[in-house]
Amino acid sequence: MSVSDPTFGADRLLREATAALGAAGVPTPQVDAELLLAWATDTSRGAVQARALTGGAIEPSHVERFRHAVARRTTREPLQHITGEAYFRALTLAVGPGVFVPRPETEGVVQFGIDALRATAVPAPIAVDLGSGSGAIAIAMDTEVPNAVVYAVERSPEALPWTRRNVEAHGGTVRLVEGDLANALPELDGTVSVVVSNPPYVPDDAVPIDPEVRDHDPAVALYGGPDGLDAVRALAETAWRLLVPGGVLVIEHAEPQGAGVREVLARRGFRTPETHVDLTGRDRTTTATR
Ligand SMILES: C[S@@+](CC[C@H](N)C(=O)[O-])C[C@H]1O[C@@H](n2cnc3c(N)ncnc32)[C@H](O)[C@@H]1O
Numbered sequence: 343m344s345v346s347d348p349t350f351g352a353d354r355l356l357r358e359a360t361a362a363l364g365a366a367g368v369p370t371p372q373v374d375a376e377l378l379l380a381w382a383t384d385t386s387r388g389a390v391q392a393r394a395l396t397g398g399a400i401e402p403s404h405v406e407r408f409r410h411a412v413a414r415r416t417t418r419e420p421l422q423h424i425t426g427e428a429y430f431r432a433l434t435l436a437v438g439p440g441v442f443v444p445r446p447e448t449e450g451v452v453q454f455g456i457d458a459l460r461a462t463a464v465p466a467p468i469a470v471d472l473g474s475g476s477g478a479i480a481i482a483m484d485t486e487v488p489n490a491v492v493y494a495v496e497r498s499p500e501a502l503p504w505t506r507r508n509v510e511a512h513g514g515t516v517r518l519v520e521g522d523l524a525n526a527l528p529e530l531d532g533t534v535s536v537v538v539s540n541p542p543y544v545p546d547d548a549v550p551i552d553p554e555v556r557d558h559d560p561a562v563a564l565y566g567g568p569d570g571l572d573a574v575r576a577l578a579e580t581a582w583r584l585l586v587p588g589g590v591l592v593i594e595h596a597e598p599q600g601a602g603v604r605e606v607l608a609r610r611g612f613r614t615p616e617t618h619v620d621l622t623g624r625d626r627t628t629t630a631t632r
Pocket residue numbers: 442443444445448472473474475476477478479495496497498501521522523524540541542562563564573
């Protein structure tokens with residue numbers, strides 16, 4: 343069979359894959375088909391789209407790789423677990439089973455931390471990411487605020503190899519600490535300018551319907567006790583201990599949790615707890631000052 347056989351035309355491959363992914367309930371079947379073909383052919387999504395438009399063909403070994411990837415995706419295995427990478431702000435991060443796949447909404451959450459770091463007069467401000475997972479928040483702060491000294495704390499033995507791998511791939515300057523966010527980094531007490539966390543915040547009985555979340559994100563990354571705020575209560579104590587007076591705490595949470603998070607922080611003594619919406623208009627981030 344030659345490379346010009348229409349079986350291997352990019353356009354046809356994409357149409358077949360889009361139909362299969364749509365039938366499997368993948369929410370964005372065409373986008374995923376294009377991204378998987380880009381991955382299978384070691385090119386970009388744009389290059390794949392161009393090849394489909396111009397009637398270009400795909401070589402047989404790449405077709406096989408693509409079809410295998412599409413078959414995996416139809417089982418609702420996350421796209422990022424198949425390609426092995428996730429995009430977060432300007433970063434490409436390695437991800438897979440055992441680590442939480444970073445989400446687009448967290449890109450906006452980390453902006454509050456970056457802005458607070460840039461606003462401080464401290465020459466080398468310290469930032470801490472509690473529950474670092476892939477390292478997304480810590481590495482974004484480290485690369486986008488070069489004068490910051492960034493720590494990443496992660497407890498899960500399954501997530502830690504991913505955190506370490508990403509920290510090393512991005513210069514190794516983030517200081518990775520294996521530990522619990524409830525009692526991490528006592529040696530930094532009273533010296534930290536910014537604490538950011540995207541903690542587990544799903545209430546224990548609110549098991550997500552989405553099979554990609556329910557079956558593939560680690561439970562330790564999702565569930566936060568009966569009201570989802572167990573980790574937020576622990577974070578409030580840790581951040582109070584770590585932050586300098588005037589230091590800023592940034593917490594990601596679910597849409598209905600803004601009032602609950604503000605109450606936890608106000609009760610602990612934080613000033614001006616404020617909840618901010620994400621790009622879809624949903625309450626997503628609460629900030630407060632020590
Ligand atoms: C929702 S994920 C967020 C991961 C990453 N920061 C992000 O935004 O993509 C929560 C992370 O917190 C970690 N975690 C949960 N409980 C923890 C604890 N008590 N101490 C430290 N890390 C914890 C989980 O393993 C997971 O990596």
